[in-house]
Amino acid sequence: MLHLDTHQPVFRALADPTRRAILKLLSKAPLRVNDIAEHFEMTRPAVAKHLDILEHAQLIATEKKGRERLNHLTPAPLAQAADWLSFFDHFWDQRLADLKTAVETSYDRDENR
Amino acid sequence: MLHLDTHQPVFRALADPTRRAILKLLSKAPLRVNDIAEHFEMTRPAVAKHLDILEHAQLIATEKKGRERLNHLTPAPLAQAADWLSFFDHFWDQRLADLKTAVETSYDRDENR
DNA sequence: TTGACAGGAAACCAAAAGGTTTTATTTATA
DNA sequence: TATAAATAAAACCTTTTGGTTTCCTGTCAA
Structure with a gap:
């Protein structure tokens, strides 16, 4: 199953520590490149x-005002990354459920002994 | 404020689509390299x-059995990435709160006019 | 005990990433 | 209007990344 990886631009953008720091910076206020x-x-x-x-990943957008250009955060695509990660929340839950089942099964065996 | 970036190995690991696919694969069952x-x-x-x-990011671990080596998922570090992202959940909330305040303020002004 | 199977490791390669310096271009302002 | 400010853009460089092929080592099984 090979489909287009819509997550790629966001995960690629998040891979660099400078870019992650920039996102946090811009969460406080829009800033110019300088x-x-x-x-x-x-x-x-x-x-x-x-x-x-970051702009290619649509994590920021820019607004040109005269000779300045303001970069501001548009964090919506971060939800894609969060969604992808949430798959593994379920995996956690499933592991816990499996464990619970295993424990209960062994408890049942104990009871019937 | 320049501290060690503990998130780096995980985000770096997640940056590649093949690696993300491998994590999903291993969420079903441990597998050999082949x-x-x-x-x-x-x-x-x-x-x-x-x-x-992936192993360096501690997202998987391996178990050697004879001439085979099984790779299994150890998804705990994904929580680090989720934590980092959750900062922006707060940002969303704050934006909503700001918007709410702005709306109510303008409503108050309307009332007093 | 000799293949065959599973994986490790090294050498190599092209392209992408992350940075630099230098050179425009546009817009304010003294 | 000349100059400074803000940024855009191009050329270039080095290191990292993601892949290959080739070879080596250990283990199982006929």
Whole structure:
């Protein structure tokens, strides 16, 4: 079963620690590229590339005002990542259910002995 | 504030679609490297490298039985990723709260007019 | 005990990622 | 209107990533 992986842009965006830090930064307030770059030990063009990747994942959007461009968070796609992870919540639950069943079964055996 | 990024191994592991697919595979049952490789259009060594990365993130563990080695899921570290994402749940809530406040404030102003 | 099977490991490769510096381009402002 | 500010864009570089092939080692079974 090979379908298009809609999760890829988000997970790819989240793979880099700088990008994760940028998302947290932008959760406080929209910022210009230069403002963001001040928070990191790298040049503005490097930060701009990270912003491109975040924008491609639709985790941020930009608004051009004159010669400035504000980057603001659009965190909706993070729900995709959360959804993917939630599959394993179920797995946890299932493991617990299996364990419970096993325990009860062995208890039944004990009772009938 | 620059601290060690404990999330990095997990997010890095999740960045690749093959690795995400492997995790889902292993959620059904433990498998040998060869079994896993059959599910993908790549060679066994390629899969083995993905397994190395998953193991480094402690998302899987292996058990050696004779000449075979079983890979099984140890999904606990996924909670780290979920935790990180949950920060943005709060952000959502805050946005909603802000919106609610804004609406009520404007409603108050309307009332007093 | 000799194959065959399962996996480990090394060498290699192309492309992508993450960064740099340099050079425009557009927009405010003194 | 000339200059400074903000960013965009291009060229380039190094390291990492994701894959390959080839070979080696250990274990089971005929």
